[in-house]
Amino acid sequence: MMRQKFHIDFVKKSKIFFCISLGIMLVCLILNLVLLPTIVDIQFTGGTIIKYNFGGEPAHTAVEKTVKDTLKGIDALKNEKVDFSYSENLAASSNDDTKHIISLQFTGNKAVSIEHKQAITDALQKEYPDNSFAEESSTAVDASKGANFFLKCIIAVIIAAVLMIFYVAIRFRKIGGLSAGVMAVVALIHDLIIVYFTFVIFRMPLNDNFIAVVLMILGYSLNDTIVIYDRVRENRRKSGPKTTTAELVNSSLNQCFTRTICTSITTIIAIGSVLVVSLIYGISSIISFALPMMIGLISGSYSSLCIAAPLWVLWKNHQAKVKAEKKKNGTSKKSKKEKKNTNDTKKAVSAEKEEDTSSED
Amino acid sequence: MKKIGKPVFFIVFVLILALAYTSIFGVYGENGDFDVTYIKGINDIRWGIDINGGVEAVFAPADGIDADETQMEDVKGILDSRLVGQNITDYEVYPDYEHDRITIRFPWKSDEKDYDPDAAIAELASTSELSFKGGTESSGEVLLTGKDVKRAYATYQQGNTSSAAQYVVGLEFNDEGKEKFKTATSNYVGQQISIWMDDELLSAPTVNEAIDSGSAVITGNFTSKSATALANKINAGALPFKLVVESYGTISPSLGSNALQAMGISAIVALALICAFMLIMYRLPGFIAFIALIGQLSISIMAVSGYFTIFPSFTMTIPGIAGLILSIGMGVDANIITAERIKDELWTGKTLDGCIRNGTKGSFSAIFDGNITVIIVAVILILVFGPANILSSLFGVSTTGLIYAFGYTLLVGVISNFIMGVAASRLMLRSASGYKFLRNKKLYGGAKS
Numbered sequence: 001m002m003r004q005k006f007h008i009d010f011v012k013k014s015k016i017f018f019c020i021s022l023g024i025m026l027v028c029l030i031l032n033l034v035l036l037p038t039i040v041d042i043q044f045t046g047g048t049i050i051k052y053n054f055g056g057e058p059a060h061t062a063v064e065k066t067v068k069d070t071l072k073g074i075d076a077l078k079n080e081k082v083d084f085s086y087s088e089n090l091a092a093s094s095n096d097d098t099k100h101i102i103s104l105q106f107t108g109n110k111a112v113s114i115e116h117k118q119a120i121t122d123a124l125q126k127e128y129p130d131n132s133f134a135e136e137s138s139t140a141v142d143a144s145k146g147a148n149f150f151l152k153c154i155i156a157v158i159i160a161a162v163l164m165i166f167y168v169a170i171r172f173r174k175i176g177g178l179s180a181g182v183m184a185v186v187a188l189i190h191d192l193i194i195v196y197f198t199f200v201i202f203r204m205p206l207n208d209n210f211i212a213v214v215l216m217i218l219g220y221s222l223n224d225t226i227v228i229y230d231r232v233r234e235n236r237r238k239s240g241p242k243t244t245t246a247e248l249v250n251s252s253l254n255q256c257f258t259r260t261i262c263t264s265i266t267t268i269i270a271i272g273s274v275l276v277v278s279l280i281y282g283i284s285s286i287i288s289f290a291l292p293m294m295i296g297l298i299s300g301s302y303s304s305l306c307i308a309a310p311l312w313v314l315w316k317n318h319q320a321k322v323k324a325e326k327k328k329n330g331t332s333k334k335s336k337k338e339k340k341n342t343n344d345t346k347k348a349v350s351a352e353k354e355e356d357t358s359s360e361d
Numbered sequence: 362m363k364k365i366g367k368p369v370f371f372i373v374f375v376l377i378l379a380l381a382y383t384s385i386f387g388v389y390g391e392n393g394d395f396d397v398t399y400i401k402g403i404n405d406i407r408w409g410i411d412i413n414g415g416v417e418a419v420f421a422p423a424d425g426i427d428a429d430e431t432q433m434e435d436v437k438g439i440l441d442s443r444l445v446g447q448n449i450t451d452y453e454v455y456p457d458y459e460h461d462r463i464t465i466r467f468p469w470k471s472d473e474k475d476y477d478p479d480a481a482i483a484e485l486a487s488t489s490e491l492s493f494k495g496g497t498e499s500s501g502e503v504l505l506t507g508k509d510v511k512r513a514y515a516t517y518q519q520g521n522t523s524s525a526a527q528y529v530v531g532l533e534f535n536d537e538g539k540e541k542f543k544t545a546t547s548n549y550v551g552q553q554i555s556i557w558m559d560d561e562l563l564s565a566p567t568v569n570e571a572i573d574s575g576s577a578v579i580t581g582n583f584t585s586k587s588a589t590a591l592a593n594k595i596n597a598g599a600l601p602f603k604l605v606v607e608s609y610g611t612i613s614p615s616l617g618s619n620a621l622q623a624m625g626i627s628a629i630v631a632l633a634l635i636c637a638f639m640l641i642m643y644r645l646p647g648f649i650a651f652i653a654l655i656g657q658l659s660i661s662i663m664a665v666s667g668y669f670t671i672f673p674s675f676t677m678t679i680p681g682i683a684g685l686i687l688s689i690g691m692g693v694d695a696n697i698i699t700a701e702r703i704k705d706e707l708w709t710g711k712t713l714d715g716c717i718r719n720g721t722k723g724s725f726s727a728i729f730d731g732n733i734t735v736i737i738v739a740v741i742l743i744l745v746f747g748p749a750n751i752l753s754s755l756f757g758v759s760t761t762g763l764i765y766a767f768g769y770t771l772l773v774g775v776i777s778n779f780i781m782g783v784a785a786s787r788l789m790l791r792s793a794s795g796y797k798f799l800r801n802k803k804l805y806g807g808a809k810s
Contacts, residue, residue, distance in 0.1 A: 087417065152745065152746075152752060153764065155745075155752060156741055156742055156745040156746070156752070156764075159741050159745075160737060160738045160741040160742070163737050163741065164734050164737055164738070167730075167733065167734055167737060168730075168734070171730055208679070208680065208764075209679060209680075211680070211764060212679060212680035212683040212764075212767055213683065215680070215683070215684075215738070215742065215764070215767055216683040216684070216686065216687045216767075218738060219687050219691075219735045219738050219739075219771065220687055220690060222731075222734050222735060222738070223690075223691060223694065223731035223732070223734065223735055224731075226727070226730045226731040226734055227694075227698065227727045227730075227731050229730075230726055230727035230730055230731075231727070233726075234723070234726075255705075258701055259694075259697050259698055259701045262638075262642055262697045262701075263690065263693060263694040263697050265638060266635050266638060266639070266689075266690065266693040266694075266697070267686070267687075267689070267690035267693070267694075269631055269634045269635050269638060270631045270635065270686050270689055270690065271686055272631075273627040273628075273630040273631035273634065274624070274627040274631070274682075274686075276627070276630075277623045277624075277626050277627035277630065278623055278627070280623075281622075281623040286623070286624075286679070289679055289683070293683065293686075
């Protein structure tokens with residue numbers, strides 16, 4: 001039959017795979033809860049953006065230090081995280097006092113009170129009298145907008161997932177498509193959790209990049225799983241009725257193994273190049289996109305091979321077992337079933353075979 | 362299997378090269394002193410605010426109006442449509458209900474050289490109230506407003522007298538507007554009606570007879586661009602109050618000024634490495650897969666830049682690049698699946714042609730199902746986050762261009778994958794296998810024949 005270079009018993013080892021995945025998730029979860037809290041972008045948390053304009057060129061690091069030192073003196077803002085960004089006012093001429101703008105971004109739902117704002121302003125004006133720091137604007141960012149966006153993303157993903165299960169159920173009905181589709185989604189959830197923990201472990205804030213990575217991995221993992229299901233579908237057609245689901249899936253996985261690895265390698269090459277170059281250039285926001293994408297990709301390939309397909313075998317076997325038990329319990333049902341079997345020989349053969357598997361167990 | 366002629370390989374190859382060259386470098390010429398763009402290249406792509414920086418502005422209601430939350434929502438919705446109308450999809454809008462402020466950020470336009478942020482900001486802040494008035498004075502009786510218009514569109518109209526064809530803005534009234542317009546035109550037969558956008562007189566036609574068709578055109582010295590802009594403005598609707606620009610400024614590119622250069626370098630490095638990998642792993646099919654990949658990327662770049670000057674450039678953002686990378690992965694994957702199949706077939710000892718036939722046939726369902734499921738995801742994202750906004754009843758009208766960009770590049774990438782990664786690459790493979798020196802099975806990963 002097919003040339004088969006690998007003979008890995010994915011199904012037999014599936015318990016190990018499940019344990020690895022659950023173990024990693026558990027460790028990450030504990031780290032997440034105890035040591036490394038999730039960082040969320042201001043878009044999703046809400047917060048306050050205060051802008052100061054100033055003239056001249058004071059060192060950015062010094063200005064940031066002044067602000068941070070001031071914050072340390074205020075009890076209410078002691079533990080607030082503040083981000084800095086800089087821009088230029090186009091309307092102002094180059095030696096205007098309002099030429100440069102610094103934005104202070106406070107994430108968190110606590111609004112920065114007027115007195116505290118004044119304290120920061122005073123400190124900046126005292127420290128840099130020549131740069132004439134002046135508050136230009138202060139804006140409260142509404143968290144509900146970000147939450148809304150996040151919710152919208154989740155609903156979009158759920159709609160896509162439901163449609164996807166529907167599609168798989170129809171296209172793969174020969175091998176019981178509905179359960180296959182559900183297992184593909186389980187693998188997806190696995191990958192998304194891994195991507196989430198990557199952001200947590202590497203201390204990157206959950207922002208638009210997170211959504212982009214999640215969507216990319218969703219597409220990739222989906223495609224990967226479908227390609228394997230396609231091979232299962234084909235092998236089911238070719239193989240004799242004596243082949244168990246486990247054997248079927250195992251040989252399919254091994255036949256797809258080279259392809260899965262090679263595709264991962266090429267995609268990893270693409271993202272890896274982006275990652276390495278942006279590391280050299282020090283472009284942090286591309287790093288925060290390429291790194292989790294790369295890890296998600298590895299997880300995506302892994303979950304298709306080691307989670308979705310073996311899980312599906314477990315489910316099929318479980319189904320067969322339930323069927324067999326039902327059969328044992330009622331003889332009247334049995335005769336009815338046999339009648340049905342004669343009508344649909346194909347179905348009968350596969351049902352018989354699945355019962356074989358369960359009796360082996 | 363129908364035999365594919367030997368020259369087909371070269372025809373497809375040359376076509377892909379031409380496509381790649383023009384989509385990357387563009388085609389430019391000179392017309393006297395002017396530089397003319399015939400085909401847009403990579404440099405004409407409009408980069409998102411997350412890559413190239415852009416403009417930030419804070420708007421507040423004029424004359425100290427205290428806006429309530431619904432009004433602010435309306436303002437936000439209208440600003441959303443105006444930005445989308447200007448083909449700015451990668452923008453951020455932060456309404457601040459407490460202080461009645463709206464912060465807007467959007468990236469530089471692709472034709473940055475003559476881009477005037479002042480004008481763009483002013484246009485966003487204008488009330489943009491369309492009105493039909495009796496007589497030619499701005500104080501004339503208001504007959505209809507933009508609220509009576511169902512749809513406005515730019516179109517091209519042949520002048521009815523000796524005048525040349527010109528761009529006009531067509532209006533379609535809603536039921537109420539149709540009635541109003543009928544009454545107005547019957548009242549003003551033989552007199553002039555003037556059409557205004559805020560305080561600007563657009564045109565003042567003389568009414569010949571009562572019009573009950575429910576449609577009208579606005580003439581004026583429009584170009585294709587200004588007619589479209591006006592139509593978009595009318596469609597977006599009028600603001601409940603005038604906005605003033607409280608502050609505005611630039612956003613330095615959040616990725617650093619050399620982000621684009623870095624991205625270019627990484628693209629070249631990635632392509633070179635993928636090429637090497639495919640050649641080593643799959644030899645001839647690998648080489649063909651690489652050409653197809655270049656073709657696929659070219660189509661994606663075309664779809665982003667607009668390619669022809671009449672199409673505006675799409676905004677390319679980081680999620681857009683994510684979509685592109687995913688579609689590259691899918692494109693290479695299609696070829697890997699096929700090449701692996703052919704390898705498998707070769708080990709069974711069949712003839713080369715039979716192996717290629719079975720390999721391409723056997724791999725199609727996997728590629729098809731994989732790509733279709735990804736298309737489902739892309740289409741849902743485009744519908745939810747694009748102008749269609751299918752969830753707007755739940756979440757209100759808003760366009761988050763970042764995710765839209767992902768869906769767009771992914772969809773385009775997957776479609777071009779079918780064209781290049783599947784169709785073109787198979788054509789090339791079958792055609793190339795017609796050459797005697799390319800018939801060695803070793804070139805396809807099999808044992809030597």
